[in-house]
Amino acid sequence: MEKPPVKVVVFDAYGTLFNINSLDQVLHHYFGDRASELSALWRRKQLEYTWLYTLMGSYKPFSEVTMDALVNSCNSLELTLNNEIRDELYQEYLQLEAYPEVRSIVESLSEKAALGVLSNANQQMLQGAIDRNNLGSFFTKVLSVEKIMLFKPRKEVYQMACDAFQVLPKEILFVSSNTWDAVGASSFGLKVAWLNRFGGVMEELGFQPDYVLDEMQQLLEVMNK
16 A cells, blocks of 8 residues: 655754754853753753653643753752843743754755644744744744643644644654654654754664654655655
8 A cells, every 4th residue: 555645744843943052152151061961951851841741631831841940950950040040041942043954954845845843842932943043934834732731742742733734644754853752753653754963862662763864954855755
């Protein structure tokens, strides 16, 4: 039986389109040689909190989760976090830089398929990053989990993409740099391209991505198959 063609490409946001390490300069300014340690712990706590909220059957906007994770990380590392630093980091998060190759690739892909974004971030955060990088014209749908108040990797999140574009799961190619997100999308039934930006190792959870990419440019090759 012939597999349905890809009609839609949907991207995760952070780490995939937008560079979370673009905060490093501000973190280094305030926290010096502890900045890298803080950055890693902050990201880990941010994700842990989303999973815990979902397991508890509760929800908090990703912007608040992000700041709560920052507070916890600073407390854990015994770093001083005042309101001025906290507010500046929040504003920086609203305008993260896209990776340098993103614009040209999404522009090329938009000529081959409809494009979307599916993220844990609330709409304000997503729109801020998209506007900051002038990417809005390329995305037909920008989907936030705040609509259903559940975080990835719940299946209801990936269903949002199918509903928004009115397509079957296998007609969507989902692109994420996050292993757990790639596994979640694969378990739901989407076609998945894992963008291995960070030289990671795929999770051992019984599901694998359809494609493993070393760089985003390879998406163009995938769409030509």
